[in-house]
Amino acid sequence: MKLNYTKGQDVKEFLISNRDQFEKNLLTEAVNVREKIDEIHRIGNINLINNAHKLILYIVDQQDEEVKAFAKQEGIAWAKHSLTLTFKLEWVHAIRRTLWNFLYEYDTLAGREITPEDFYNQESKINEQVDQFLNSFFISYSKYKDELIESQRKLVERLSVPIIPITSSVCVLPLIGSIDYYRASAIEEKVLIEISNLSIQTLIMDLSGIYDMEAETISQLLKLLDGISMMGCKPVLTGLRPGLVRKVVEIGGLEHKAETKGTLQQALADYMNHGNINSK
Numbered sequence: 001m002k003l004n005y006t007k008g009q010d011v012k013e014f015l016i017s018n019r020d021q022f023e024k025n026l027l028t029e030a031v032n033v034r035e036k037i038d039e040i041h042r043i044g045n046i047n048l049i050n051n052a053h054k055l056i057l058y059i060v061d062q063q064d065e066e067v068k069a070f071a072k073q074e075g076i077a078w079a080k081h082s083l084t085l086t087f088k089l090e091w092v093h094a095i096r097r098t099l100w101n102f103l104y105e106y107d108t109l110a111g112r113e114i115t116p117e118d119f120y121n122q123e124s125k126i127n128e129q130v131d132q133f134l135n136s137f138f139i140s141y142s143k144y145k146d147e148l149i150e151s152q153r154k155l156v157e158r159l160s161v162p163i164i165p166i167t168s169s170v171c172v173l174p175l176i177g178s179i180d181y182y183r184a185s186a187i188e189e190k191v192l193i194e195i196s197n198l199s200i201q202t203l204i205m206d207l208s209g210i211y212d213m214e215a216e217t218i219s220q221l222l223k224l225l226d227g228i229s230m231m232g233c234k235p236v237l238t239g240l241r242p243g244l245v246r247k248v249v250e251i252g253g254l255e256h257k258a259e260t261k262g263t264l265q266q267a268l269a270d271y272m273n274h275g276n277i278n279s280k
Contacts, residue, residue, distance in 0.1 A: 011060045058070060059129040072136055080144065161186060171203050177209065192227055
């Protein structure tokens with residue numbers, strides 16, 4: 001490996017002057033990643049080569065805060081574009097190996113005599129910086145992913161509580177699928193807010209799409225019915241399935257909390273007719 005070296009050059013200057021050779025060696029080390037470089041740049045606008053040079057200069061200068069900040073930035077970018085973590089690991093390990101090869105070449109060309117103590121001190125500093133980068137990268141990556149998942153969960157919860165106005169005072173809330181503690185909490189929050197915002201006087205909750213519900217969730221539903229009534233709104237339940245009815249009866253407490261109708265169509269017919277009568 002033919003490298004440029006000028007007497008008195010420090011390590012950083014040596015790496016800068018041999019940037020092209022460093023890149024060639026790095027690509028030789030990172031067998032799987034080199035075929036994905038253009039794709040990663042296209043997907044996430046991430047220039048792996050430039051970022052590798054930036055990282056090694058931070059490392060040899062022992063710029064701890066810059067390494068952490070750069071790792072955080074990289075973690076967010078890789079998480080945002082769902083880039084493969086195995087590529088990142090291979091790439092960083094390839095950077096580590098290539099950097100050590102160039103540090104060896106630098107010491108050889110500079111005619112430096114390295115004592116075991118000097119080597120271990122250097123090894124500790126360099127590898128600690130690389131490990132710090134990886135650690136900060138994964139923390140940033142995981143944090144961004146967790147926040148993204150949480151925001152998506154909240155969005156799904158909001159979309160899964162579709163309150164549909166039928167008249168100026170009557171609304172329908174059709175519920176389908178499973179209802180766990182978190183979704184029940186989201187339903188409670190949105191229902192009470194919308195009763196206030198829309199001045200809902202009658203809320204028809206259709207449960208025909210709910211096949212089963214845990215006892216804890218049923219208890220939450222019963223408390224929600226109390227809350228609806230306290231808001232001055234009349235709760236109406238429709239589409240209760242036999243299995244769900246048995247559980248509700250076992251738990252008890254539904255009496256006087258809500259009116260029940262066999263089907264949503266029946267409730268709509270009754271309340272639409274009632275509204276038409278009142279409007280005459």
